[in-house]
Structures are given as structure tokens and as C-alpha cells.
Amino acid sequence: xxxxxxxxxxxxxxxxxxxxxxxxxxxxxxxxxxxxxxxxxxxxxxxxxxxxxxxxxxxxxxxxxxxxxxxxxxxxxxxxxxxxxxxxxxxxxxxxxxxxxxxxxxxxxxxxxxxxxxxxxxxxxxxxxxxxxxxxxxxxxxxxxxxxxxxxxxxxxxxxxxxxxxxxxxxxxxxxxxxxxxxxxxxxxxxxxxxxxxxxxxxxxxxxxxxxxxxxxxxxxxxxxxxxxxxxxxxxxxxxxxxxxxxxxxxxxxxxxxxxxxxxxxxxxxxxxxxxxxxxxxxxxxxxxxxxxxxxxxxxxxxxxxxxxxxxxxxxxxxxxxxxxxxxxxxxxxxxxxxxxxxxxxxxxxxxxxxxxxxxxxxxxxxxxxxxxxxxxxxxxxxxxxxxxxxxxxxxxxxxxxxxxxxxxxxxxxxxxxxxxxxxxxxxxxxxxxxxxxxxxxxxxxxxxxxxxxxxxxxxxxxxxxxxxxxxxxxxxxxxxxxxxxxxxxx
Numbered sequence: 001x002x003x004x005x006x007x008x009x010x011x012x013x014x015x016x017x018x019x020x021x022x023x024x025x026x027x028x029x030x031x032x033x034x035x036x037x038x039x040x041x042x043x044x045x046x047x048x049x050x051x052x053x054x055x056x057x058x059x060x061x062x063x064x065x066x067x068x069x070x071x072x073x074x075x076x077x078x079x080x081x082x083x084x085x086x087x088x089x090x091x092x093x094x095x096x097x098x099x100x101x102x103x104x105x106x107x108x109x110x111x112x113x114x115x116x117x118x119x120x121x122x123x124x125x126x127x128x129x130x131x132x133x134x135x136x137x138x139x140x141x142x143x144x145x146x147x148x149x150x151x152x153x154x155x156x157x158x159x160x161x162x163x164x165x166x167x168x169x170x171x172x173x174x175x176x177x178x179x180x181x182x183x184x185x186x187x188x189x190x191x192x193x194x195x196x197x198x199x200x201x202x203x204x205x206x207x208x209x210x211x212x213x214x215x216x217x218x219x220x221x222x223x224x225x226x227x228x229x230x231x232x233x234x235x236x237x238x239x240x241x242x243x244x245x246x247x248x249x250x251x252x253x254x255x256x257x258x259x260x261x262x263x264x265x266x267x268x269x270x271x272x273x274x275x276x277x278x279x280x281x282x283x284x285x286x287x288x289x290x291x292x293x294x295x296x297x298x299x300x301x302x303x304x305x306x307x308x309x310x311x312x313x314x315x316x317x318x319x320x321x322x323x324x325x326x327x328x329x330x331x332x333x334x335x336x337x338x339x340x341x342x343x344x345x346x347x348x349x350x351x352x353x354x355x356x357x358x359x360x361x362x363x364x365x366x367x368x369x370x371x372x373x374x375x376x377x378x379x380x381x382x383x384x385x386x387x388x389x390x391x392x393x394x395x396x397x398x399x400x401x402x403x404x405x406x407x408x409x410x411x412x413x414x415x416x417x418x419x420x421x422x423x424x425x426x427x428x429x430x431x432x433x434x435x436x437x438x439x440x441x442x443x444x445x446x447x448x449x450x451x452x453x454x455x456x457x458x459x460x461x462x463x464x465x466x467x468x469x470x471x472x473x474x475x476x477x478x479x480x481x482x483x484x485x486x487x488x489x490x491x
Contacts, residue, residue, distance in 0.1 A: 028253060029185065068272075079423070091251035123375050130168075168380070
């Protein structure tokens with residue numbers, strides 16, 4: 001066997017296949033608009049609907065700067081993703097990019113980060129959805145699920161007992177998304193697009209009503225908690241996972257080299273605009289201190305609507321919009337998780353069972369079922385308090401690695417076709433890395449302990465399984481390691 005050092009350093013050649021691999025390829029049937037809605041769907045609904053209560057107590061009114069800082073890092077990263085995805089349009093996103101540019105060792109660690117990122121994100125979002133679902137039940141029917149069925153038995157990070165046994169709505173949500181994803185990516189994308197348009201309408205309603213109750217004194221001492229700006233940005237940043245989710249869909253897009261850059265930049269513009277406006281509207285309507293209360297921690301935006309209008313109907317509408325909105329976040333994020341695992345399986349790092357595509361649905365059914373069950377268990381039994389920062393860690397690492405991979409490939413593979421190129425190179429990728437590292441340093445020490453421990457387990461698994469089964473260890477022709485063909489090769 002090749003020495004470990006050489007194996008960790010070897011890079012996957014950039015080779016595009018010339019023939020179909022039946023049973024191991026995903027159908028290309030997504031367009032630019034559907035892809036853009038994937039990005040918006042996976043992003044809006046997390047940072048807005050229930051992270052304000054986490055971020056505003058840290059930074060106060062300056063949380064607006066936190067949102068802009070997170071958006072800046074995401075925007076720089078989006079440009080890097082756009083170039084990489086246009087050059088290497090495969091489903092593995094940051095994992096695949098790092099394998100081609102930095103080598104197997106980096107790919108293993110990045111793969112571990114994004115698997116953690118997506119898996120934990122789905123669980124965290126599902127837990128948040130449960131709160132809005134219960135709020136909606138209360139508005140519509142006057143009753144809610146008891147704490148035993150809507151909360152985990154594990155106390156939150158404040159140590160207070162929840163009185164719960166299992167978060168049943170969170171589990172049900174993941175299972176519903178699983179069934180939809182098994183049915184097909186195109187169907188999932190269409191339903192997601194409808195849900196995204198509904199959520200944007202609901203948030204527009206919130207913005208209008210929030211500004212109608214504008215209180216300028218809520219923004220007094222704007223930078224009084226400036227020390228918390230980077231920490232709040234770290235909490236918020238996890239929601240920009242939606243941009244990475246766009247890149248994971250590359251293999252199922254009709255014209256990825258043009259569609260992905262357009263979808264990434266379009267989604268970023270929509271997301272940033274709504275994030276900032278909703279944040280300002282929320283602060284305009286309620287003082288900073290309110291966001292640190294238990295009332296704000298569960299279905300916070302709906303509570304604001306009710307407090308401002310004095311009419312429960314508006315809170316009911318927003319709760320319904322949130323239920324739909326967060327459903328779409330869960331759907332797209334779960335989708336991204338399965339596609340990352342699909343690519344890792346193609347490279348032999350995990351069982352080839354995760355690579356199998358159903359001839360009936362054109363989706364990786366086994367992959368989707370296994371991932372969904374694991375994620376549902378986490379959502380049902382782990383409070384969201386323990387999940388948010390872990391998602392930010394994985395997202396920040398992925399964004400940094402994509403920027404680094406871009407610079408490496410520019411140097412090593414200058415001949416590679418790049419329909420989209422990052423402007424102001426190399427300033428943009430360097431700034432991307434600097435901003436992401438800055439936000440990473442603001443995460444809590446416990447987050448670093450959890451994430452580094454997870455990566456250590458991933459590396460041990462690689463030593464025991466992935467190292468011996470990696471496709472690069474035994475391939476006999478370039479066709480075995482080639483990426484899915486370009487759309488122009490299918491004509």
C-alpha cells in the first residue's frame with residue numbers, strides 16, 4: 001500500500017467521463033430559477049425565523065453589522081463557489097473541489113466538516129420548526145402538543161429541564177422531507193420554489209408591520225455591545241449554508257456552468273436584502289432586551305406580530321409562513337447532505353451502497369433513507385442550543401477551503417475551462433479566507449472541542465476503511481475516476 005503521507009497528498013485528476021454509468025448517475029433536470037430557489041430556500045428561514053433571539057442578545061442593535069459581516073463572507077465565498085462550480089460541476093461541492101485541488105487528506109477533513117454541517121443543520125432547523133408548528137396549532141385550534149412530545153428530554157445549555165421526552169414534530173418533518181426527496185429532485189425543487197415564494201411574501205408582510213411600529217430608541221447605544229458583533233456573526237453564519245447547497249446540486253442541473261453562478265449570486269442578493277430588512281424591522285418593533293426572553297426564543301417573529309398588531313390573525317399567518325418556510329430549509333439542506341455523501345461514496349470513502357440510484361426515481365434512495373433516519377434521531381433528542389455553532393464551524397471551513405482550492409487550481413490547472421471567473425483575483429479568495437477565519441475564532445471553545453473531536457473520528461474511519469477502499473487506490477482506467485459528463489457531451 002502507498003505510504004500514508006503520499007496517499008493524503010494525492011489529488012483526484014480532473015477527468016470528465018464520456019459514457020453514462022447506469023445506476024450511478026443523477027438525472028439533469030434542474031434549471032437556473034429552481035436552483036436559485038434552492039439557495040434561497042436553504043437560507044431564508046433559519047437565520048431570520050429563530051436565530052434573532054440568539055444573535056441580538058450578543059450584539060444588540062449592532063447585530064445589523066453582524067448580518068452584513070456574515071453576508072460579506074458569504075458573498076465573497078459565493079464568487080469562489082461560482083468559479084469552482086462552473087469549472088467542476090459535480091455534486092460534491094467543497095468536498096470534491098478540495099479533492100481535486102488539495103488532495104485526499106484535505107478532502108477527508110472537508111468531507112467530515114460538510115457532513116457535520118449539513119446533518120446538524122437539518123436537525124437544528126427541524127427543532128426550530130417544531131416551535132413554530134406548535135405555535136400555529138395554538139393559533140388555529142387553541143391547543144398545542146404537550147412538552148413531552150415537543151421537546152427533547154435533554155436540558156438546554158442553560159441546564160433547565162425541558163419536561164420533554166421526544167421532539168416528535170421535528171422527527172415527522174425530517175421523514176416528510178425524506179419521502180419527497182426520494183420521489184425526485186425536480187419535484188422537490190418545484191415544491192421548494194412554491195414554498196420560497198410564500199415565505200418571501202410572509203416576510204414582506206412582517207417588514208411592513210414591523211416598520212409601522214418603528215421606535216428609534218430601540219437603536220440607542222448602537223455599538224454598545226460591539227464586542228459581540230463577531231460572535232453574533234458566527235451564530236448567524238450557519239444559515240448561509242444555502243449557498244453551498246446550490247453547488248451540491250451541480251450534477252442535476254441542465255447547464256451547470258452557466259446556471260450555478262447565476263443562481264448563487266441571485267440567491268445571495270435576495271437573502272441578504274431580506275435578512276437585513278427583517279432584522280431592522282424586528283429591532284424597530286421590540287427592544288433589545290426582549291430578544292433575550294423565553295418568549296422570543298420560540299416563534300419569535302410571530303410573537304412580535306401579535307404584540308405590534310394586538311391581533312392574533314397576523315401572528316397566525318406568520319406562523320403558517322414560518323412552518324412552510326422552515327420546511328423548505330429542511331428539504332434543501334437534507335438534499336445537500338445526501339448529495340455530499342453520494343460523492344464521497346463515488347470516491348470509495350464510504351460504502352458504494354450510498355452511490356446506488358433508483359432506476360424508478362433517479363434518486364439515491366438508500367442514501368436518503370439512512371441519512372434521514374440519523375438526522376431525525378438527532379432532531380428528536382438533541383436541543384438546538386447544542387447545534388447552531390457546529391453548523392457555522394462546518395460552513396466556515398467549507399467556504400475557506402473552496403477559496404483556497406480556487407487559488408491552487410488557478411496555478412496548477414490554468415488551462416481548465418472556467419465559464420465564470422472571480423473578479424479582482426486574488427483579492428477576493430484571500431479576503432474570503434481572512435473573513436471566515438476571523439468569524440471562526442469567535443466561536444465558543446466548546447464548539448471547537450466538539451468539531452475537532454468529530455474530525456478526529458472521521459480521520460480514524462478513513463484510516464480503517466476509506467484509505468483501503470478509496471477509488472484512487474485501485475482504479476485501472478481514468479473512466480473509473482471521471483466526473484459526470486458535461487451537458488454539451490450529451491448532445
